[in-house]
Amino acid sequence: xxxxLDANIxxxxxxxxxxxxxxxxxxxxxxxxxVLITQDILDEVGRILRxxxxxxxxxxxxRKIRRYLKLLSAQxxxxxxxxxxxxxxxxxxxxxxxxxxxxxxxxxxxxGDNHLLEIGEYQGIIIFSPAAxxxxxRINP
Numbered sequence: 001x002x003x004x005l006d007a008n009i010x011x012x013x014x015x016x017x018x019x020x021x022x023x024x025x026x027x028x029x030x031x032x033x034x035v036l037i038t039q040d041i042l043d044e045v046g047r048i049l050r051x052x053x054x055x056x057x058x059x060x061x062x063r064k065i066r067r068y069l070k071l072l073s074a075q076x077x078x079x080x081x082x083x084x085x086x087x088x089x090x091x092x093x094x095x096x097x098x099x100x101x102x103x104x105x106x107x108x109x110x111x112g113d114n115h116l117l118e119i120g121e122y123q124g125i126i127i128f129s130p131a132a133x134x135x136x137x138r139i140n141p
Contacts, residue, residue, distance in 0.1 A: 001033040002077075004101045006111035007044045008037060009130060010072070015057045019131035026136050030065075036104035037076040040096045042069060052141045079104040087122055091115045108133065 005024070008100065012021035028035055048054055049065045082103040088094040094115045101109050102123060107121045109116060116127050128136065 001108070002036055002104060002106040003033050003108045003110055003133075004036050004041075004097050004106045004131060005106070006097055006109070006113055008112045009110055010045050011048050011054060012112070012130075013059075014068075015054070020134040021112075023134050023137070031058065032137065036079050036100055036106050037072070038079050038082055038096060038100045040082075041100060042073055042078075042081055044093075044096070045069065045072065054095075073101060077104065080140045087119065088115050098122055098125070112120075 007025060009021045012019065013025040014055055016022060024100045027033065034119060046065065046069050047060065049068070050062075055109050065129065079100050082099040085095050085099050085102065086092065087098045091113075094111075097111060098119075100106070102125065106125055109125060110130055111117060111127060112130055117129055119127055121127065
């Protein structure tokens with residue numbers, strides 16, 4: 001199974017040791033699925049991790065943020081060739097997740113973002129909330 005995680009999943013899992021985003025990361029750590037990412041998504045994760053209000057919550061300095069991003073790049077499958085798409089019109093920056101999923105032939109996109117969740121499915125790629133995907137993992141371990 002191949003999935004694309006929204007930046008909000010990575011950030012939430014760093015901030016809290018509880019909750020669905022953390023459970024998703026734990027399933028990934030156990031090798032239950034492959035995570036696809038693009039440089040654009042990695043850049044987004046890095047940008048959000050550096051927001052002052054987010055830094056206060058995860059308490060990582062710049063060195064630790066860079067180390068986390070390097071580890072993330074090493075542990076994911078980096079999709080390099082993506083075609084630009086215009087599926088999400090309300091927030092065009094969210095298209096990066098669909099572009100990655102299409103190019104990497106993902107099965108699912110996991111996001112807490114309503115712009116993506118409202119789409120529901122694109123070219124056979126199902127878009128789940130973290131809670132819905134966690135339920136799926138419990139049913140099909």
